[in-house]
Structures are given as structure tokens and as C-alpha cells.
């Protein structure tokens with residue numbers, strides 16, 4: 001028997017002819033060698049994910065962290081899991097406790113773990129066990145500049161990145177900062193997975209536009225991103 005935790009996941013996601021299938025049959029679109037876009041993969045789980053995001057944010061509120069250079073980041077962030085990503089004057093790192101509350105970060109919700117593991121498997125990275133989830137809230141006008149994810153101890157594990165709410169233009173570059181990035185529009189429910197030869201590629205997000213249709217019906221006037229990683 002196949003247990004479907006998220007029965008309302010659409011059978012066929014939107015997309016063109018550029019799809020292939022690697023895992024259990026979800027069509028994936030290549031962004032680069034080792035990097036895959038799973039259109040609509042999180043749509044069926046979105047309400048559950050959103051409930052858990054709201055719960056995490058109550059316990060560990062979103063905040064604008066500072067870069068080591070002293071500038072405020074444009075997005076608001078928080079974390080859950082065994083460790084959380086933090087940035088301040090001392091640098092970028094993972095910490096077991098939220099520096100604002102000095103308490104451990106909220107636990108990684110089961111729904112986050114399940115989604116990350118099933119998406120990673122569909123992208124050819126079976127056995128992914130994330131221990132940290134960074135939650136980014138983008139308000140209209142906010143962005144994330146090109147960067148590499150390299151504060152983790154283990155680059156063998158992939159990154160799983162979930163988009164909720166407003167659309168975004170995702171930049172996916174090369175292994176050097178100056179490599180010209182591709183631009184991909186990400187919609188509510190899309191998941192991007194990258195690992196292997198793509199694990200250290202530069203990536204970022206262009207400034208978020210507000211939607212002409214008003215706030216997103218579930219997420220409100222924002223884009224949320226969940227980035228699941230194995231940090232320790």
C-alpha cells in the first residue's frame with residue numbers, strides 16, 4: 001500500500017516539454033548538472049507547511065540579521081531544527097540556540113522533513129537527512145544577493161529549497177561569483193533541489209514584486225522560502 005501523506009498534490013504539475021523523471025515519477029526540470037526544479041511539488045503540503053511556519057515563528061520570531069560587514073539583510077529569517085543559521089558581526093555560522101532567546105531552535109516539523117526527503121529522492125538524492133531549516137520571509141522589494149551555501153560541514157548532502165506565496169525570480173549561477181546566472185520564475189509550491197556538482201553554485205533571488213492580484217490567499221503579501229540543509 002502506498003501511503004500518500006499529501007493526497008492533494010496535483011498529478012501533473014505545470015511546465016513544458018523539458019521534464020524528465022529521476023525518482024518515483026515526479027517530473028523534474030534541469031537547472032544545471034545536479035540541480036533540479038520540481039514544479040508544484042509542495043502544493044499539496046502547503047497548508048500544513050504554513051501552519052508549522054506560523055508555529056515556528058511564534059516561538060522564534062523572524063528578524064533582520066546583520067551581515068559580518070554590519071549591513072542589515074533585506075529578508076527576515078528564523079530557523080528550526082537541531083541548529084539554525086545565524087549571521088552577525090562575528091560571521092556566518094550555525095548555532096544550536098537562537099541568539100535572541102538563547103533557547104534551542106524549535107524542532108524541525110515532521111512535514112518539513114518529509115517534504116525535503118521526498119523531494120530530494122525525486123531529484124536523485126535518496127537518504128537526505130536535513131538537520132536545519134532556514135525560513136526566509138521576503139516582502140515586496142526584498143531580495144537575496146548571489147551567494148554560495150558553504151557554512152555546512154557536509155557538502156555531500158543536497159539543498160532543498162521550497163517556495164511559498166508570491167512568485168520570485170531565482171538566480172542560479174556557476175561556481176564563480178562572476179558566472180552569469182540563469183533566471184527561473186518560481187511559483188507557490190515549487191521546490192528546487194541542488195547537490196553533487198551543483199552543491200556550491202552561486203544562487204540568489206531578484207527583488208520580489210507585489211502581485212497585481214493582491215496578497216497570496218494562503219501566505220499573505222509575502223514570499224516564504226524554506227531552505228533545508230544538513231549543517232552538522
Ligand SMILES: O=C(O)CCC(=O)C(=O)O
Pocket residue numbers: 134136144149161170203204205225227
Ligand atoms: O529564497 C530562495 O529561493 C533562496 C534562499 C537562499 O538562497 C538561502 O536561504 O540561502
